[in-house]
Amino acid sequence: MIVFDQVQKSYQVAGRAIPALHPTNMTIETGEVFGIVGHSGAGKSTLVRLINLLEPATGGRILIDDEDITRYSAAELRAFRRKVGMIFQHFNLLSSKTVADNVAFPMKLAGIYSKAEIRSRVEELLARVSLSEHANKYPSQLSGGQKQRVGIARALACRPTILLCDEATSALDPQTTQSVLKLLGDINKELGLTVVLITHEMDVVRRVCDRVAVMDAGRVVEMGPVSEVFLHPQHPTTRDFVFESENIDRNELQEDLQKAEGRILRLTFKGESTYKPLLGSVARESGVDFSILSGRIDHIKDTPYGQLTLSLVGGDLEVAMQALEAADVHVEVVR
Amino acid sequence: MEALMETLMGNVDWAEIGWASWDTLVMVGMSLLFSVLIGLPIGVLLFLFGKRQLLEQPVAYAILSFVVNVLRSVPFIILLIVMIPFTVLLIGTSLGVAGAIPPVVAGGAPFFARLVETSLREVDRGIIEATQAMGANVRQIIFGALLPEALPGIIAGITVTAITLVSYAAMSGVIGGGGLGDLAIRFGYQRFQTDVMVITVALLVIFVQLLQMAGDRLVLYFSRK
Numbered sequence: 001m002i003v004f005d006q007v008q009k010s011y012q013v014a015g016r017a018i019p020a021l022h023p024t025n026m027t028i029e030t031g032e033v034f035g036i037v038g039h040s041g042a043g044k045s046t047l048v049r050l051i052n053l054l055e056p057a058t059g060g061r062i063l064i065d066d067e068d069i070t071r072y073s074a075a076e077l078r079a080f081r082r083k084v085g086m087i088f089q090h091f092n093l094l095s096s097k098t099v100a101d102n103v104a105f106p107m108k109l110a111g112i113y114s115k116a117e118i119r120s121r122v123e124e125l126l127a128r129v130s131l132s133e134h135a136n137k138y139p140s141q142l143s144g145g146q147k148q149r150v151g152i153a154r155a156l157a158c159r160p161t162i163l164l165c166d167e168a169t170s171a172l173d174p175q176t177t178q179s180v181l182k183l184l185g186d187i188n189k190e191l192g193l194t195v196v197l198i199t200h201e202m203d204v205v206r207r208v209c210d211r212v213a214v215m216d217a218g219r220v221v222e223m224g225p226v227s228e229v230f231l232h233p234q235h236p237t238t239r240d241f242v243f244e245s246e247n248i249d250r251n252e253l254q255e256d257l258q259k260a261e262g263r264i265l266r267l268t269f270k271g272e273s274t275y276k277p278l279l280g281s282v283a284r285e286s287g288v289d290f291s292i293l294s295g296r297i298d299h300i301k302d303t304p305y306g307q308l309t310l311s312l313v314g315g316d317l318e319v320a321m322q323a324l325e326a327a328d329v330h331v332e333v334v335r
Numbered sequence: 336m337e338a339l340m341e342t343l344m345g346n347v348d349w350a351e352i353g354w355a356s357w358d359t360l361v362m363v364g365m366s367l368l369f370s371v372l373i374g375l376p377i378g379v380l381l382f383l384f385g386k387r388q389l390l391e392q393p394v395a396y397a398i399l400s401f402v403v404n405v406l407r408s409v410p411f412i413i414l415l416i417v418m419i420p421f422t423v424l425l426i427g428t429s430l431g432v433a434g435a436i437p438p439v440v441a442g443g444a445p446f447f448a449r450l451v452e453t454s455l456r457e458v459d460r461g462i463i464e465a466t467q468a469m470g471a472n473v474r475q476i477i478f479g480a481l482l483p484e485a486l487p488g489i490i491a492g493i494t495v496t497a498i499t500l501v502s503y504a505a506m507s508g509v510i511g512g513g514g515l516g517d518l519a520i521r522f523g524y525q526r527f528q529t530d531v532m533v534i535t536v537a538l539l540v541i542f543v544q545l546l547q548m549a550g551d552r553l554v555l556y557f558s559r560k
Contacts, residue, residue, distance in 0.1 A: 052468055074472075081470035092465035095559045096483040106469040109479060138559040158469075 002028040002051060002162070002194065007060035009046050020046040022219045023060060028196060028211075030065075030161075033188050035205035035226065036198040037241055038215030044198040047215065048164050051196060052084045053077060064162070082110050085155030085193075089167035091147040093139040099150050100126065100135040106157045125153040129183065145176035152183060156191075163187070165197040169204055181208050185301075202245035206230055206300050214238045227300045231268050231307065231330070246296060256293055257335065262313035264293070265321070268330040269306040279308075282323045287315030309334065346528040351518065356538055358432045359514035362504040363542075366436045367497050370443035374496070375489075377403065377444065378451025379477060385452070389463070389473055406445040411503055414442055415510050435512030439503045447496040454488025455481055487558045494550025498543050505539060515539055 004026040010017040021043045028034045038044040049055040050062060053069060061068045069080060093102050103122045107113045113121070126132045129149040139147055148168060155163055165184065169177040185208045188195050199205060205212045205226055212229050214222040216237040222229055233239045243250055257264055269278075274297065283290060290310045297306040312320065324331050377399065383389050384396035409417065418438035422429040425437055458481055466480040482489070505516030515535045523532025 054464060054468055078470040078472060081468055084468070086465065086468040088461055088465060090459075090461055092459065092461035094462060094480060094484060096486060096557075105466075105479065109466075109469050109471045109475050140560050164468075 001030050001063075001065060002026075002196070003061075003063040004050075005061040005063065007050060007057050007062055009043075009050060009055060010058050017058075019218050021050070024220055026213060026220060026223065028194060030194050031188070031192045032210040033185070033195040033197065033208050035209035035212040036196065036215060037200065037202060037205050037212060038198075038237075039200060042215040043218040044215050045166065048166055048196060048198045051162065051164055052081050052086065082106065082158045083160050084162045084164060085158075085160035086164040086166065087148065087151040087155050087168045089170045091139070091144075091151045091171075093147060093150055093154070095139055098136050098138055099131060099142070102139065102150055103153045103157055106154060110158055121157060122153075125156060128156075129153045143176075144172050145180060148172065148176075148180050149183065152180075152187070156187070160193060162194045162196065165195065167199060168197065170199065170201070177204070178207075184208055202230070202241040206245065206298075208301060210301065214241065227270060227303060227305065230300055231270070231305065232332075248294075253294065257309075260291070260293055260311035262311050263317060264309065264311050264334040266332040266334050267306075267308045267310065267324060268332070269308075270328070270330070271303055271305075273328045274304040274306045276327060278324070278327050278329065282320050283315075285323060286317070286320035288312045288317060288320045289314050344530045344534070346522065346526075346530050347534055352515075352531075352534060352538070355513070355515045355518040355535070359501070359504055359516070359539075359542070362432050362435050362439065362507070362512070362514050363497060363500050366439040366443055366500050366504065367493070369436070369440040370447050370496055370500065371493060373440065374444040374447030375451055377448035379455065379481075381448060381452040382455040382481075383473070383477075385456075389476065403445040403448055406441060407449070411438075411442050411506055412509065414438055415507060415512075419510065430511045430513075432513045435504060435507035435510075435514070438510075439500055439507060442503050443496055443500050446499060447492060450492030450495060451485075451489055454485045454492055457488055458484045487554045487560075490550065490553045490557060494546060494554070497546050497550070501539060501543055501546070 004024050006023045006025060007021065008019065008023045009021040010019040024047070036044045036047055046055055050057055051064075053062075057070055060070075062070050064080070069077070072080060094105065097105065100122050103125055104118050107118045107121065122135075123132070126135055129152055131146060131149055131153070134142060134146065139150065142150065151168075163184075168184070169180050172180060181204060184195060184197070187193070197204070197209065209226050211224060212226050213220045214229065214235060214237055216235070221235040222233070222238045229238060230242060233242045279290065290312050293309040293311055295306070295308040297304070299305070321331055381396065381399055381403070384392040384399065386393075406414070415438045418441055419429045422434055422437040426433055428434045462480055462484060463476060466476050471479060504512070504514055505519070508514065508516030508518070508520045511517065515538055519532055519535040522528045523535060
């Protein structure tokens, strides 16, 4: 469990303290995939580097499994860092070492593994990330997705309990992003390690994260289960991210809504209710006519969801809304 | 044919040229060795003490940087003369091949140190960060990541330094340093034997060409980017 207790970070610039992270409280549960989303400069990069103290905190306590890592000596901190894997946007592989030597590097640094142990662990990891046949190549001979898989294998070498992902998919194309995210999800499930992932793409959060924190200007402005935050965003920054990820042009949407007649409702289906043939029966029972203004059906991690914006005319609106809510559909009155 | 050679190169004593070439080789080789041995750690320290680097030490950096700059800003011909008492103290003489090595190193080591500092700065900061995140200490970061990553740059630096040392070693002929430079000054310049001058210059050009080619090959061999 990772606990932030009033953690803050500021930089000294020309004698003045510029805050990068305002005092923050946060708990990341063991074994979950926790997303941190924010625009560049929002402080998410600082936040993730506080977890292994690559950036020293200027205030507060950071508890990892009940131990305050801000009190660690230099040697204790180095030992702790071996239990925290990290992958990076630009992979940060050593260009002078082969794929196998890159994966072996953290184990060699630790100085507690025998040569045989290192060799068998490297083989095992390269097989896990499907790169066995590339063991003796140099990073420059690999594609971006392959490089990131080497990065993941390297991060896992010393069997960490926490994996930090710093914009791990931002330099990859959409297909490669998908395969890397799937790999991260699988590793999280297989090994039960805690994954902290920062990104500026809500889509990445939607695919793999259990919970998410949204950051803006050095503060966490919204935090909760991904389905909550994603389907019912509260803070303006969160709404921007959600709209962005759904490719919705807000002005266009407003215009469309203005043209529509009657009441406008936004319905959110989640889990089982997504697949029920609900709208037809509700329309028959309440006598309302509806037209669909916009809609989307997708998955949040493994849960299917649907979101529909409808305009309703005639009939008994109250009955319709009650019937929808009775079927576990979240109803929001837009107009 | 022989008559032609006699008129064109009448003053050239080939045995002398052979010995002088060997002396130059020894001077360049030995002073390159010491320049690297002394310059490499200084270059690494300059890098580590630098702004926003691993062991940021503004005062230590300023002192080290100042010493390096002083040695580099003194024209080599003057450094040769200034170094004479130190050289005598160090090895007992300021003459010959041995006497030339200390001043050449005094010129070469700071030059190489700056090249090392620059090539270390070229290493992606992300790699240092990743190595830190693995729990490496400073020594492990230097030997495990920084130096291997900067190796092609450092080899290129050694090549440039070696070529600079060829010209320094030749210049040491002025204070009686021996080698091709000494030959060029004593015979080519002072006795107006143009043929000797031409031969020594040609040999120096060939020597520099060979060094550059060997250096380029090594850089290519160690480059993985």
